[in-house]
Amino acid sequence: MTTQQLHEQILLKKSFLCVGLDPDLTKIPPHLLETEDPIFEFNKAIIDATHDLAVGYKPNTAFFEAYGIKGWLSLQKTINYINENFPEIFTIADAKRGDIGNTSSMYAKAFFEDLNFDSVTVAPYMGKDSVEPFLAFENKHTIMLALTSNEGAFDFQTLTTNGKELYKQVLETSKTWKNSHNLMYVVGATKAEYFADIRKIVPDSFLLVPGIGAQGGSLSEVCKYGMNDKVGLLVNSARAIIYASKGTDFAEKAREEALSVQQEMEGILNLKFQV
Numbered sequence: 001m002t003t004q005q006l007h008e009q010i011l012l013k014k015s016f017l018c019v020g021l022d023p024d025l026t027k028i029p030p031h032l033l034e035t036e037d038p039i040f041e042f043n044k045a046i047i048d049a050t051h052d053l054a055v056g057y058k059p060n061t062a063f064f065e066a067y068g069i070k071g072w073l074s075l076q077k078t079i080n081y082i083n084e085n086f087p088e089i090f091t092i093a094d095a096k097r098g099d100i101g102n103t104s105s106m107y108a109k110a111f112f113e114d115l116n117f118d119s120v121t122v123a124p125y126m127g128k129d130s131v132e133p134f135l136a137f138e139n140k141h142t143i144m145l146a147l148t149s150n151e152g153a154f155d156f157q158t159l160t161t162n163g164k165e166l167y168k169q170v171l172e173t174s175k176t177w178k179n180s181h182n183l184m185y186v187v188g189a190t191k192a193e194y195f196a197d198i199r200k201i202v203p204d205s206f207l208l209v210p211g212i213g214a215q216g217g218s219l220s221e222v223c224k225y226g227m228n229d230k231v232g233l234l235v236n237s238a239r240a241i242i243y244a245s246k247g248t249d250f251a252e253k254a255r256e257e258a259l260s261v262q263q264e265m266e267g268i269l270n271l272k273f274q275v
């Protein structure tokens with residue numbers, strides 16, 4: 001999917017919501033545990049209930065890898081289900097990969113070719129040759145951690161080296177890499193006050209923004225400082241939506257939560273773009 005197509009979906013659905021698919025067998029409704037593949041059944045129900053309100057889904061691979069081969073198969077079934085039934089939806093493998101070049105190439109093949117995700121998250125720590133193998137895939141997107149939503153972001157990312165905060169250096173340097181037009185960046189919703197500075201460095205890039213909902217970030221603050229003239233934001237919420245209920249009504253309740261976020265987004269888009 002191209003960023004232009006993603007932008008069109010945002011305007012069509014009046015939404016820049018990305019639903020995080022973080023299935024945890026201890027949290028999903030007990031009645032699903034009796035099915036053959038509880039994780040897939042859970043994801044499928046959430047997707048069926050929210051696909052008209054969201055422009056993206058972000059399975060975090062940790063929640064699948066934790067269950068070994070069965071979990072990986074559930075991930076494969078989930079991405080196939082989205083691609084076959086809702087090909088207009090942008091998919092993100094939140095895997096936070098990155099290694100020496102030849103290894104990164106294999107990670108890129110796994111997520112872009114074998115699983116056919118539109119994008120994958122990567123860590124910038126190993127530098128240019130660890131990220132460029134992902135960027136080589138045209139119309140696939142590499143979403144690099146810039147300023148994360150957690151408290152530990154302040155351990156390294158905001159430290160100043162050579163007169164500049166590390167996350168700013170990451171943003172600036174990555175723009176010089178080959179095929180950098182395929183880059184997007186992760187910026188946490190809990191760091192809304194940093195968005196204005198980030199937009200000075202990457203005015204046109206899409207930002208994947210986790211941290212509203214369970215982590216308490218403010219959607220309106222993120223939009224105030226982070227939205228560009230093409231919207232440029234994919235705002236993720238997982239637990240607040242997918243675990244809205246543990247009962248047989250879990251999908252209905254997930255829809256209600258997603259709808260409330262979508263409606264807030266629609267209000268913001270109406271104000272800014274008169275869509």
Ligand SMILES: O=c1ccn([C@@H]2O[C@H](COP(=O)(O)O)[C@@H](O)[C@H]2O)c(=O)[nH]1
Pocket residue numbers: 020022060094147148149150186187188210211212213214215236237238239240
């Ligand atoms: O900075 C980051 C990067 C990734 N995440 C991931 O996003 C979701 C957030 O889930 P919630 O339940 O909405 O808090 C989860 O998969 C994280 O691993 C992040 O939170 N912050």
